[in-house]
Amino acid sequence: xxxxxxxxxxxxxxxxxxxxxxxxxxxxxxxxxxxxxxxxxxxxxxxxxxxxxxxxxxxxxxxxxxxxxxxxxxxxxxxxxxxxxxxxxxxxxxxxxxxxxxxxxxxxxxxxxxx
Amino acid sequence: xxxxxxxxxxxxxxxxxxxxxxxxxxxxxxxxxxxxxxxxxxxxxxxxxxxxxxxxxxxxxxxxxxxxxxxxxxxxxxxxxxxxxxxxxxxxxxxxxxxxxxxxxxxxxxx
Numbered sequence: 001x002x003x004x005x006x007x008x009x010x011x012x013x014x015x016x017x018x019x020x021x022x023x024x025x026x027x028x029x030x031x032x033x034x035x036x037x038x039x040x041x042x043x044x045x046x047x048x049x050x051x052x053x054x055x056x057x058x059x060x061x062x063x064x065x066x067x068x069x070x071x072x073x074x075x076x077x078x079x080x081x082x083x084x085x086x087x088x089x090x091x092x093x094x095x096x097x098x099x100x101x102x103x104x105x106x107x108x109x110x111x112x113x114x115x
Numbered sequence: 116x117x118x119x120x121x122x123x124x125x126x127x128x129x130x131x132x133x134x135x136x137x138x139x140x141x142x143x144x145x146x147x148x149x150x151x152x153x154x155x156x157x158x159x160x161x162x163x164x165x166x167x168x169x170x171x172x173x174x175x176x177x178x179x180x181x182x183x184x185x186x187x188x189x190x191x192x193x194x195x196x197x198x199x200x201x202x203x204x205x206x207x208x209x210x211x212x213x214x215x216x217x218x219x220x221x222x223x224x225x226x
Contacts, residue, residue: 031211031212033212033213033214035214035216040218040219041218041219042121042203042216042217042218042219043205043214044216045213045214045215048212050211055211056211091157091158095212104160104214106157106158107157108156108157109156
């Protein structure tokens with residue numbers, strides 16, 4: 001296992017379409033996070049899973065966004081009825097969550113462009 | 116509301132210069148502060164700081180945390196063109212381990 005994998009790397013979609021991204025974390029990592037990064041900004045937290053349970057969601061995560069992590073392994077992030085404002089890099093990260101050692105491993109991200 | 120602020124937002128220096136990047140924070144339930152380097156892809160980890168006054172060092176990079184004044188600095192000495200990147204400061208908040216990022220400092224090192 002060489003790290004966190006995200007698929008696809010790039011996605012161009014028309015406004016109003018639905019898109020789904022996938023993240024495969026490091027296998028022994030029980031914590032998984034999604035972040036969104038727009039141009040010129042730092043990443044913003046979207047949601048957090050511990051194993052299969054979604055334990056926290058940001059207010060940024062509108063009802064058009066949904067995330068799942070079935071069986072505590074890979075995760076998917078779906079955006080319904082995409083808007084131009086959804087254009088961003090979507091980053092996934094995983095960690096073991098050892099106390100005071102929140103060493104993250106980030107994936108390479110999925111760059112979404114909504115036209 | 117939790118907040119992390121970095122300064123400056125951008126910086127242009129010449130090779131060999133020393134730079135200091137700043138990060139201040141207002142976060143409830145602080146756990147630790149992390150620095151990342153980002154070059155057009157995912158952030159790569161530089162340092163994690165949890166205790167005040169203890170300098171972390173890696174080659175030409177060093178960082179220190181002041182938990183009383185709520186800030187951290189990242190120093191880069193003898194800069195090289197390969198140091199050109201966005202430097203992100205993030206704070207771990209609460210028990211979930213989520214990161215609160217600053218806006219980043221874009222560093223450009225000219226030959």
